[in-house]
Amino acid sequence: MARKLLLDKVNVPGIRSYEVYRREGGYRSVEKALKMVPADIVEEVKKSGLRGRGGAGFPTGMKWSFLAKPEGVARYLVCNADESEPGTFKDRYLMEFIPHLLIEGMIASSFALGSNTSYIYIRGEYAWITDILENAIAEAKQNGFLGKNILGSGFDCELYVQRGAGAYICGEETALLESLEGKRGNPRIKPPFPAIKGLWDCPTVVNNVETIAAVVPILNEGGEEYAKIGVGKSTGTKLISACGNINKPGIYEIDMTISVEEFIFSDEYCGGIPNGKRLKACIPGGSSVPILPANLLLTTAKGEKRLMNYESLSDGGFATGSMMGSGGFIVLDEDQCVVRNTMTFARFYHHESCGQCSPCREGTGWMERVLKKIENGKGEMKDIDLLWDIQRKIEGNTICPLGDAAAWPVAAAIRHFRDEFEWHVLNPEKCLTENFGLRHYADPIHVPA
Amino acid sequence: MISFSEIKLKEVEQIIARYPHGKQKSALLPVLHLAQDQFGGWLDTPVMDYVASLLAIEPIEVYEVASFYSMYNLKPVGKYIFEVCQTGPCMLNGSDQIIDYIKQKLNIGAGETTADGMFTLKTVECLGACGYAPMMQLGKTYRELLTKEKVDSIVEECRNKAAINN
Numbered sequence: 156m157a158r159k160l161l162l163d164k165v166n167v168p169g170i171r172s173y174e175v176y177r178r179e180g181g182y183r184s185v186e187k188a189l190k191m192v193p194a195d196i197v198e199e200v201k202k203s204g205l206r207g208r209g210g211a212g213f214p215t216g217m218k219w220s221f222l223a224k225p226e227g228v229a230r231y232l233v234c235n236a237d238e239s240e241p242g243t244f245k246d247r248y249l250m251e252f253i254p255h256l257l258i259e260g261m262i263a264s265s266f267a268l269g270s271n272t273s274y275i276y277i278r279g280e281y282a283w284i285t286d287i288l289e290n291a292i293a294e295a296k297q298n299g300f301l302g303k304n305i306l307g308s309g310f311d312c313e314l315y316v317q318r319g320a321g322a323y324i325c326g327e328e329t330a331l332l333e334s335l336e337g338k339r340g341n342p343r344i345k346p347p348f349p350a351i352k353g354l355w356d357c358p359t360v361v362n363n364v365e366t367i368a369a370v371v372p373i374l375n376e377g378g379e380e381y382a383k384i385g386v387g388k389s390t391g392t393k394l395i396s397a398c399g400n401i402n403k404p405g406i407y408e409i410d411m412t413i414s415v416e417e418f419i420f421s422d423e424y425c426g427g428i429p430n431g432k433r434l435k436a437c438i439p440g441g442s443s444v445p446i447l448p449a450n451l452l453l454t455t456a457k458g459e460k461r462l463m464n465y466e467s468l469s470d471g472g473f474a475t476g477s478m479m480g481s482g483g484f485i486v487l488d489e490d491q492c493v494v495r496n497t498m499t500f501a502r503f504y505h506h507e508s509c510g511q512c513s514p515c516r517e518g519t520g521w522m523e524r525v526l527k528k529i530e531n532g533k534g535e536m537k538d539i540d541l542l543w544d545i546q547r548k549i550e551g552n553t554i555c556p557l558g559d560a561a562a563w564p565v566a567a568a569i570r571h572f573r574d575e576f577e578w579h580v581l582n583p584e585k586c587l588t589e590n591f592g593l594r595h596y597a598d599p600i601h602v603p604a
Numbered sequence: 605m606i607s608f609s610e611i612k613l614k615e616v617e618q619i620i621a622r623y624p625h626g627k628q629k630s631a632l633l634p635v636l637h638l639a640q641d642q643f644g645g646w647l648d649t650p651v652m653d654y655v656a657s658l659l660a661i662e663p664i665e666v667y668e669v670a671s672f673y674s675m676y677n678l679k680p681v682g683k684y685i686f687e688v689c690q691t692g693p694c695m696l697n698g699s700d701q702i703i704d705y706i707k708q709k710l711n712i713g714a715g716e717t718t719a720d721g722m723f724t725l726k727t728v729e730c731l732g733a734c735g736y737a738p739m740m741q742l743g744k745t746y747r748e749l750l751t752k753e754k755v756d757s758i759v760e761e762c763r764n765k766a767a768i769n770n
Contacts, residue, residue: 485696496696
């Protein structure tokens, strides 16, 4: 059984309340942090090897150390709770069931960064979680962990929750800041990075919910202890939200040493695929990351067992690998259609494009239309090449990574399942009532079930 | 004359107080949520103009935000809005069938409202409930692991609630 650092107490009855959370050892990290020098806290986070849990995997300690500290200018910590990447629902779980963990992490991190006013920007649809967080903040304040002169340390901190209003793009940190300033969520051109010019042009750090929560065990146990868990540059634990065609969808805290095979098939995690179906494909890190067929998912091109961590999931690059991304793990069984699944993602990105950059604004809609055409049995062979051409012209040609995020799933689907696209074109009638199934595999009987 | 109640105006003040002096425009998204709740579930132009005046910003600054975010309704909606997710993970678990069933049951298409003004059906993109698919948002909460039977009981529940409120 893997060690849990974030969700170990999530099943304690009443853990949502301050009283129970505190009794279970909550807020120790704030007590400890306030006695430290802020720069030493940043050092601990650096030592921990913690990487941003929102999807990019950038080292958190390094991001913190970039924060500019000009004299007399306010600095801000903003928590990115705009969880919107299809397949991802881990931050919601953490905030809903153990909200004080995030509040505790926000207070300790605010102290480390010198932020006297911090914000949690939460996606608008998580309306009931906003209430849960605001309640937790009020409790923390009543107990002296927020407000003026926290625990007599001289440090003042206020924490507010800001609700978005339905826009995937606001998960991109500069779009999030624009939204927090009361504007459309149009990403900014970088540089300057938020660490120099962020919220209201002040130095700002934006971190994901899970990242901020991980600061709590890092402070409690020390960065070096945290770094002992996991493997290589995948330190600590990671929340995986598992969904699609599995027996036990939900949130799992893993220690990044287990194999993908164990994660899908063992009863401790996903519990295998329902109804004895076989594993057709998987998108292991949220809708943006490349889809992999079963063989490449379970084993790298070098023939090694693929593990649930940053390095192993990306082993082989985009040719034969994928990415850890946000930890949104989507499993497709043999009855699923890769073309249709890709079409829903293209529709998603078309809907969510902010419209600033032409390649993304026009390209996402174009991909959706072409994919719909193929899915509906009206495609031609040249449409598959056209799709490839469009995605290639979006990638790398936009202000923010949404363009890449929209291009990658289409590229990977064609790269690995071109035969399924061609089958749709060659069987315009049949593809409306039948699925391609496992015909992609030379030996379907040996595809794991 | 459009105006928030005293209590809501207090709430607006509290929201503005979360930001530094002069940055009251940051209150725009939260205040638009309040306005939509208070003024019939959608944002008519006079409502947006009122919000602009409250925050001392230009009406165009409100319009451009209201039209950007999918949760703001720019035309009238039914009393109950079924916002059904149709993205990948929900699709893999049968959201297409649930959407078809709702269309048939309420006799409306996506984006339409029933003649009695009771229900609106909206197809939406990923709401972060992928492990509990298929799902829909109804008001402030999520309804998850939907089946046809569950849809029936939700429709029933809404009708009963509306009857009591009348």
